[in-house]
Amino acid sequence: MRVVVVGAGYAGTIAANRLAKKVKSAEITVINPRPDFVERVRLHEQVAGTSAAATPLTSMLREGITTRLDTVDKIGDGQVALGDGSSLDFDHLFLAVGSTVAPLQGTVPVGTWEGAEEARAALAGLPGGRAVTVVGGGLTGIETAAEIAFGRPDLRVRIVGQTIAASLSAGAQKRVRTGLDRLNVEIVEDSVAQIDPGAGEGGGDRVLLHSRPQFTSDLTLWAIIGGVPDLAARSGLEVDADGRAVVDEHLRSVTDPRIFVVGDCAAVPGARAACATAMPQGAHAADTLARVIEGRTPEPYSMGYTGQALSLGRRDGLLQSGRRDDTVRRLYFAGRTAAAAKERVCRYAKFGARTAIYSWLRGPK
Incomplete structure (x- = not known):
């Protein structure tokens, strides 16, 4: 066969x-x-x-x-x-x-291997003090912005999204904001209308928003699944x-x-x-x-489903409790313990793919 x-x-x-x-x-x-x-x-x-x-x-x-x-x-x-x-x-x-992904022109997508490698190389060559913008307020965007801010505290990092962490409960959304703030990530609640590569100050990208003033970004990353x-x-x-x-x-x-x-x-x-x-x-x-x-x-x-997990750098994270139908509960856990739990989730997924040993909950009745 x-x-x-x-x-x-x-x-x-x-x-x-x-x-x-x-x-x-x-x-x-x-x-x-x-x-x-x-x-x-x-x-x-x-x-x-x-x-x-x-x-x-x-x-x-x-x-x-x-x-x-x-x-x-x-x-x-x-x-x-x-x-x-x-x-x-x-x-x-x-x-x-x-x-x-279907990235906006002038951005680098982080949701594919090729895009992530391009973004890694661009980020590695970026001098301190430059601005990095992550477009996308979902979990991918949050983790990307937090990871960069944690690994490169010498950069100015911002995240742009109409709603930050919309899939989480109200309390968890607030905690995500706290985690991003601790990493000095600027939160811009808006949507990007256009990127003009090289048209900003100092040769950076000019980022045009729908309802706020424009700003300059030296590296603009796209973190939205298309x-x-x-x-x-x-x-x-x-x-x-x-x-x-x-x-x-x-x-x-x-x-x-x-x-x-x-x-x-x-x-x-x-x-x-x-x-x-x-x-x-x-x-x-x-x-x-x-x-x-x-x-x-x-x-x-x-x-x-059991919930959602995300990292906020290497030393912080959040676990959102959820129902089997994927609706969220008010309960969530955050901090170093949550970061360690998220790491275990990632390792278990790889382990399961390699060994074919994997179990899951049945769906809601």
């Missing part, structure tokens, strides 16, 4: 490893554009130079799994068309291409309004049941883009295929 996994992020890696563990006869090929497994939850650390986010796939995938370094142009009728002009046949396929790659749509799979592949209760494409779709690119009701979502989906899809091969009835996918 030939199985192809497109994408080696959290969802794709755990799916490949879990299936290899459960179905010894499966010939599994993982297609990825780079030779590394990238911990997206550590990209802000990669940017700031406080940690590394890449691990060779050779140390992440089980023995016997074949790795193909390439891009995928199209999927259809049991075949994968690769970027180099060749193709691969499959009996089953896991589509796990994640999400992508959508998903168009591979599913380009391949003729049914997608929703956001381009995510529509799946059934077992995470199979409603267009082609041979194709499982997992992670950010799957249109699963109530799911948000996170490794906490990708890991259960990848594992469940692999379990489902194993059940089908064994002639057993597959179980519907079910997953519940």
